[in-house]
Amino acid sequence: MKSKTFLLSLCLLLLAAAGQTFAQLLAAPQVDAERRVTFKIQAPDAKDVRVINLSDSAAMGAKEYVLVKGADGVWSGVTNPCRPGFHYYELSIDGFRCSDPASQAYFGWGKWCSGLEVPGEGLDFYRAQNTPRGEVRFHWYFSKTTGALRKCLIYTPPDYDKNLTTRYPVLYLQHGAGESELGWTMQGKVNVILDNLIAAGKAKPMLIVMDNGYAAKAGAENPHRPRGEDNAFADLVVKELVPMIDANYRTLNDRNNRAIAGLSMGAGQALNIGLSNPDLFASVGAFSGGLWRFDINTSFNGLFKDAAKFNETYRLFWFGCGDLDGGFAGMQTFHNALEKQGIKHIWFPGPGSHEWQVWRQHIYEFAQVLFR
């Protein structure tokens, strides 16, 4: 072990000194034309090596793959055809779950894990084109609500630094449980999707603010699992984040130009915050989640009882879900109930599971009708 590390270290130093360069030591899993993925894992001393699909079986063709050890000590295997899109996965090395050193790391499932990008046809909407690029800014701030330093990410459209008098509408966009403020950019490619839409004239240039959905009140008993009153995310958004963004960015700071949306846990946050604060938000989006024992008369403080008032208050109420998602039936029922009640909304049922590919599609659709 010692000599190996030392040699690698020496090798890096020499390469550096000689100006020779290399980027990634390990070859990422290879996807073939049938969307089968080949894994090769160098683990000569392991007794059992598997690839664990962290989504539904169809995402990667099976829940897990037991790799086979070759004479060279490399464990390998080829998956069944995978579904196009982004899939979280892990390795299991003698039962120990870890990320694949050959993969880009993504924060999901409460930790850094591996992700597989499976290409497919007709998916150019999230492929970077040679068009003007927006930026994503890391913005740090000390929060009075949580008593801690926080980071949010802000997408600024391509012209933000050129049109210095233009003000922009703002979408607050939340990740799912176990993920972080990085999710929409790294897994979701939201910046690429918006760049493409804006270049095609299909979406209004907008700012997108992506904060971390975990926010424990200062002094909370368990800051990592804030419950009840200790969960200060709604307070943070309403009292601190929105004013801070309006103070620091060239926003259109009225409710008509402010929206909130999110996926899964973030859908719940978007519904709770957006539908409780009509003074702040005129548009709300819920992607694959957020409904819990829904009742048209009592949920969201009875907001849906008065259709005329709701329709007057909200410019856009949008929700979507993949048909393989465990929550699909609930959202379909929600849609039916709103239809019956005369509540204006857009319901976007589509193919797919509880996964990023669906949320890429959701933001792509949602952004096109937002702020119109």
Place this chain on the structure above:
Amino acid sequence: MKSKTFLLSLCLLLLAAAGQTFAQLLAAPQVDAERRVTFKIQAPDAKDVRVINLSDSAAMGAKEYVLVKGADGVWSGVTNPCRPGFHYYELSIDGFRCSDPASQAYFGWGKWCSGLEVPGEGLDFYRAQNTPRGEVRFHWYFSKTTGALRKCLIYTPPDYDKNLTTRYPVLYLQHGAGESELGWTMQGKVNVILDNLIAAGKAKPMLIVMDNGYAAKAGAENPHRPRGEDNAFADLVVKELVPMIDANYRTLNDRNNRAIAGLSMGAGQALNIGLSNPDLFASVGAFSGGLWRFDINTSFNGLFKDAAKFNETYRLFWFGCGDLDGGFAGMQTFHNALEKQGIKHIWFPGPGSHEWQVWRQHIYEFAQVLFR
């Protein structure tokens, strides 16, 4: 396996629906007052579990630690006292090297691996204070040099978006071999260090551009290991990056207000690019590297032969190295040779190895004398 994943999945959905939240499922390694680190790894079916220190032995007190399995299937161990700072490490699970799922992931060693942050006294210079924060922007661009989409990171000082007529000097700052454009922010905390220096009036507000040091010429035979003419990084910086930054940011775009520096491999790049392009750069910094068979008469095209000319051309020539670094003697010799030759420079020898703690110190020192 299947039922476990399903249950976790269900649990996440329920938590999300109920508005209950949690951030990180796993407890990170704990550092005690003596800077000993306790590791606990749940791997009941593994036969051999180790923590591998990816730096010199002193960084984490030993090159590796063999953990001991408890009755509960949790492998644990306590390190010797560690050196304060940031240390790359990995786990070895039955000989398979992987990152620790309980750690933040950092791109280093050509892959995503784990990092340990060991606190120490007198190290407030890289601790975020409640002072104005700069931002770090992710800036994507299509490069003609490489024929591919690239990303660079740009630190903008706290007032950048307030003083809309102010222009700023620019430091181009490069990571080391096996790392990426993320290194200076994630491992180096350069934004925190600059925020602190600027708040204290100890550094001029400046932009810092951090690109990826790997750049293969379009059509290169092996884009991951570009050699010779295929290694297009210098071309990229001179012909493409500098003009793009000057066109898109409020820079002071003369040589006196432009610097280039880097660590290890990046030190070599900074020396090569900075000392070959005096029309572009008046200040150069080399942190722990960049010298290769140095000869005062022939290295860098004989640039150091004419001390008067060199001293007139360069405003600041700064280099530093840790005394435990394998390259220390070479840099000390370089310093002696420059002294003898009458070349004005700053030599910053200090404690430490080939590690981020040293580079945090280097940027802290370098930034204070830069653009003065």
